Amino acid sequence: MTAMSPVAVSFQPAKTVLRLSTMALCLATLLFLSLSAKAQSLPDFTELVEDNSAAVVNISTVSEPDPRGARGAPFSQREFEQLPEFFQHFFGGPQSPYGGGSARPRRSMGSGFIVSEDGYVLTNNHVVEGADEIMVRLSDRRELQAKLVGTDPRSDMAVLKIEDDEPLPVVKIGDSSELEPGEWVLAIGSPFGFDYTVTAGIVSAVGRSLPSENYVPFIQTDVAINPGNSGGPLFNLDGEVVGINSQIYTRSGGFMGVSFAIPIDDAMNVFRQLRDEGEVSRGWLGVLIQEVNRDLAESFGLSRPRGALIAEVMPGSPAEEAGLQSGDIVLSYEGEPIQLSADLPPRVGRTPVGEEATMTILRGGEEKTLKVEIGRLPADEGAGATSAEPSQPSAGPLGMSVEPLPEEVAEKLDVPGGVLVTQVGRGPAFEAGIRPNDVITELNRKPITDMNSFREAVNSLPSDKAVSVRIIREGRATYLVMKP
Structure with a gap:
């Protein structure tokens, strides 16, 4: 019996190794199955592309020769200027079949998509702008001449109409x-003239406001969009159009991972107005607004930055009639919170003209509710004292000199009063961004009408917190933050 013991003991490690090998195999199998499941969870776009490509169209335009001698290119002028030098020579050079010298017609190319069976097509305004002839080519090689129904440069949209005996x-x-x-999205278009190119990516952000247009809350994506994609559709995974590819951010002329699309909700609103009325009307409040940063939030008594700060109320505007004032901070519009100043213009723009809207504002540290009847956005949206006896410029603790506001300047700016900044040295005023020739109309929420009111406001400034300063510069009002 004692001879068996060493043999029995010698088999134990072998069993342990076998168990460990079995466990490792199981873990490897589970890892493989997990990776396979993840791979299978990635979207397959083939069916989506097959089902929707037919309704995506290629749009080409021809314009009369530019009398200034601009060369033709298969893209709009704005897109052509964004192209790298190589592509400029390829598409628009003197030897290119696409374009040439000033004696040849200018050509442009873009994308679009059909939204109704009777032949309405949506695209970008800059694709067809200035075109004398517009041709629409379908995926089955049909080429149809399009009629321009209407354009809306403010949203960069255009509506075309095509007709054919065969179904569209x-x-x-x-x-x-x-x-x-984070959602997956897909684009179909003609980048650089390569028809029906498919690119995919995700939604990077929504509600983006661009400097070129505040009334469109753009969708930002990382879908590869290049010149020629303009006007093409942006699809979700259900095969539905959720946007119109419109702009790219680029330093090279090509794709850099930042693309912008017009939300289809806004696009269809523009489409219906152009189709039915021939023009687009948007809601208008009549205020100049700015972002509320941390310092401004502190000076106005907000616990955190939020809302849209009204820097100026335009004379005769719906805002003025409703009682809105400069220095009010819009916290909500029609029950929807305003987190960024860019949130307000699109919501006002979508409000029907003549409809009454409810706004919550912060004024003097207290929240108030106002109702305003929304007006119509003008085609050219634009803006818009009692001087005391002359005195010596005042150089105070703020590091700036001011003098009475000349009467003719007050009339030109249409302000009841204020002081004119003449010199700015190192100090709180300079750090706040105040510069010579600025007109100060408000300091620490106190109106500035003359030199006396300015001195009183300066003498009562707190030394332990930021204060707001309302200035007018080149006819535009804005709020700055000063730390005495």
Whole structure:
């Protein structure tokens, strides 16, 4: 019996190794299955592309020769200027079949999509701007001449109309308000003239406001968009159009991972107005607004930065009639919170003209509710004292010199009073951004009408907190933050 013991003991490690090998195999199998499941969870776009490509169209335009001698290119002038030098020579050089010298017609190329069976097509305004002839080519090689129904340069949209004896394919319209960052999206278009190119990515952000247009809450994506994609559709995974590819941010002329699309909800609103009325009307409040940063939030008594600060109320505007004032901070519009100043213009713009809207504002540290009847946005949206006896410029603790506001300047600016900044040295005023020739009309929420009111406001400034300063510079009002 004792001879068996060493043999029995010698088999134990072998069993342990076998168990460990079995466990490792199981873990490897689970890891493989997990990776396979993840791979299978990635979207397959083939069916989506097959079902929707037919309703995407290629748009080409021809314009009369530019008398200034600009060379032709298969893109709009704005897109052509964004192209790298190589592509400029390829598409627009003297030897290019696409374009040439000033004696040849200018050509442009872009994308679009059919939204109704009777032949309405949506695209970008800059694709067809200035065109004398517009041709639409379908995926089955049909080429149809298009009629321009209407354009809306403010949203960079255009509506075309085509007719044919054969049925026309149509896209499905989605709901862009349901989009969330991280969702997969897909674009179909003609970048650099390569028809029906498919690119995919995700939604990077929603509600983006661009300097070129404050009334469109753009969808930002990382979908590869290049010149020629303009006007093409942006699809969600359900095969529904949720946007119109419109702009790219680029330093090279090509794709850099930042693309912008017009939300389809806004686009369809523009489409219906152009189709039915021939023009687009947007809601108008009549205020100049600015962002509320941390320092401004502190000076106005907000616990955190939020809302849209009204820097100026335009004379005769709906805002003035409703009682809005400079220095008011809009916290909500029609029950929807305003987190950024860029949130307000699109919501006002979508409000029907003549409809009454409810706003919550912060004034003097207290929240108030106002109702305003929304007006119509003008085609050219634009803006818009009692001087005391002359005195010596006042150089105070703020590091700036001011003098009475000349009467003719007050009349030109249409302000009841203020002081004119003449010199700015190192100090709180300079750090706040105040510069010579600025007109100060408010300091620490106190109106500045003359030199006396300015001195009183300066003498009562707190030394332990930031204060707001309202200035007018080149006819535009804005709020700055000063730390005495």
